[in-house]
Amino acid sequence: MTDASPIVRLRQLRLDRGGRAVLRDIDLDVARGSVVAVLGPSGSGKSTLLSALTGELEPTAGTVEVLGRPVPRVQRELLELRKSIGVLLQGNGLLTDLTVAENVGLPLRTHTDLPPAVLRRLVLMKLHAVGLQAAAEAMPRELSGGMARRVALARALALDPPLMIYDEPLTGLDPIASGVVMSLVRRLNDTLGLTSIVVTHHVHETLPIADHAIVIASGGIVFSGTPVALQASTDPLVRQFLDGQPDGPIPFDNRTFAGAPARQETA
Ligand code: ADP
Ligand code: MG
Numbered sequence: 634m635t636d637a638s639p640i641v642r643l644r645q646l647r648l649d650r651g652g653r654a655v656l657r658d659i660d661l662d663v664a665r666g667s668v669v670a671v672l673g674p675s676g677s678g679k680s681t682l683l684s685a686l687t688g689e690l691e692p693t694a695g696t697v698e699v700l701g702r703p704v705p706r707v708q709r710e711l712l713e714l715r716k717s718i719g720v721l722l723q724g725n726g727l728l729t730d731l732t733v734a735e736n737v738g739l740p741l742r743t744h745t746d747l748p749p750a751v752l753r754r755l756v757l758m759k760l761h762a763v764g765l766q767a768a769a770e771a772m773p774r775e776l777s778g779g780m781a782r783r784v785a786l787a788r789a790l791a792l793d794p795p796l797m798i799y800d801e802p803l804t805g806l807d808p809i810a811s812g813v814v815m816s817l818v819r820r821l822n823d824t825l826g827l828t829s830i831v832v833t834h835h836v837h838e839t840l841p842i843a844d845h846a847i848v849i850a851s852g853g854i855v856f857s858g859t860p861v862a863l864q865a866s867t868d869p870l871v872r873q874f875l876d877g878q879p880d881g882p883i884p885f886d887n888r889t890f891a892g893a894p895a896r897q898e899t900a
Contacts, residue, residue, distance in 0.1 A: 636665055637665075638665075638701055639662035639663055639664055639665070639698075640663050640664070640665045640699070640700060640701075640795070640796055640828045641661065641662070641663035641686060641697075641698070641699055641796070641828075641830070642661075642662055642663075642696075642697075642698040643659050643660060643661040643662075643685075643695065643696070643697055643698075644660055644695055644696045645658055645659070645660065645694065645695035645696070646658075646659040646660075646661075646685065646692055646694070646695035646696065646697060647659075647692060647693045647694040647695055648678065648681050648682065648684075648685055648690060648692055648693060649693045650681060650690075654693070654852060655678040655681045655852065656678045656681060656682060656849070656852055656853065657852050657853055658695075658853055659682070659695070659853065659854060660854070661847065661854065661857070663828060663830060663845075664828075664844075664845070665828050666822075666826065666827075666828055667828060667829075667844040667845055668818065668819060668822050668828075668829045668831065668842055668843050668844050668845075669828075669829070669830050669831065669843065669844065669845045669846070669847070670831050670833065670839045670840060670843035670845070670846040670847070670860070671683075671830060671831065671832045671833070671846075671847055671849065672833065672834065672836055672839070672846060672847065672848045672849070672874070673834065673848055673849035673850055673874065674834060674850060674874055675834060677849045677850050677851075678849055678852070679800070679832040679833075679834075679849055680800055680832065682832070682849070683720075683798055683800055683830070683832055685697050685704070686699055686704070686718065686798060686830070687704075687714075687715060687718055687720065687798070688704045688705065688706075688711045688714065688715070691706070699714060699717075699718070699796070700714070700717055700795065700796065716744060716792050716794065717792075717794050717795055717796060718794050718796050718797075718798060719789035719790055719792070719794035719796070719797040719798070719827075720789055720797075720798050720800075721782075721785055721786055721789045721797070721798070721799045721800065721802055722800050723800055723801045723804050725773075725781045725782055725784070725785035726785060727773040727781060727784060727785060727788075728773070729772070729773050729774060731773075732769070732770050732771065732772060733760065733765070733768050733769055733770070733771050733772070733773065733776070733784050734753070734756050734757070734760070734769040734770065736773065736784060736788055737756045737759050737760060737784065737787045737788045737791055738752055738753075738755075738756045738791070739788065739791070740788060740791040740792050741755060741756070741791050741792070744792060755791070756769070756791075757769060759787040759788070759790050759791055760784075760787050762787065762790065762821060762824075762825070763783040763784070763786050763787045763790075763817060763821075764783065764817075765780060765783055765784060765787065768780065768784070777810070778805055778806055778807075778810060779806055779807070779809075779810025779811075779813055779814060782802065782806060782810070782814055783813075783814065783817065786802075786814075786817065786818075786821075790821070790825070793825075794827075795826075795827060795828065796827065796828050796829075796830070797818075797821075797822070797827050797828070797829045797830070798829075798830045798831075798832070799818065799829065799830070799831045799832060799833075800832045801832060801833055801834070801835075802814055802815075802818065802831065802833065803815070803833060803835045803838055803839075808838075811835070811838050812838070815838050815839065815841075815842050816842065818831060818842060819842040831843065836874075836875060840860040840863065840864070841860070843860050844859070844860075845857070845858070845859065845860075846858065846859070846860050846863045848863070848870075848871055848874060850870050850871075850874060851870065851882070855868060855870045855871060856868060856870075856871045863875070869881060869882050870882050
């Protein structure tokens, strides 16, 4: 495995939910060190795609490789892989009766035998990375929405995962907090040498920090290219999503499957 190999490699992937295909014929390479935006309307299958990367959902067809190897099906190996993937889910998932520092330290206490003083240092370093070292002893209820999101981010970073995945990291945040979180995603990616996959329907907040964007609609990838190429796209499916038009080729009731083959567009 060389550093030039993609950190995530999907080939002819099909993912089903509730007995029907949510995504079909997905091919995707995620380059190491990049920030990739996964965009698409609500219900298009963005979270479903992430669940294949963490091994939570088994593909119906095709292959999923993460960090140079197929996502294992053996539970013990799967738990090992998950330590290498930092996940920030829509709800922050902070435990309300633990302090900020205790929340961030949770993965370290679960997965390592580090002495308390070392653990404490690591926790403070992670909090420093998100600009919240001063909030170490605060309780989650004392935090603003943006601060809570950053604490959850620090916790996702606790085990130094090379790959970060964010599922709708801006939900419920005001524009200022959204800007802070998105620039943090980019800065952490670059300073810690991570790769980041950001799933979102917040196009305008996400594209400025992304190296690569894909748009999911109608069960497939309808665009794959640079943010600049995405903005310039004339594809009706892409335009409908970017411009927020209610009427267009994307069926907003996702039970009616468009059945159009996924198209790829590169810059
Ligand atoms: P997104 O994250 O893009 O909003 P999801 O990946 O959550 O979309 O969902 C994609 C489709 O799969 C939706 O039509 C949703 O209703 C369906 N779906 C998601 N999870 C389940 C599930 N556990 N069982 C059945 N259908 C599901
Ligand atoms: Mg989702």
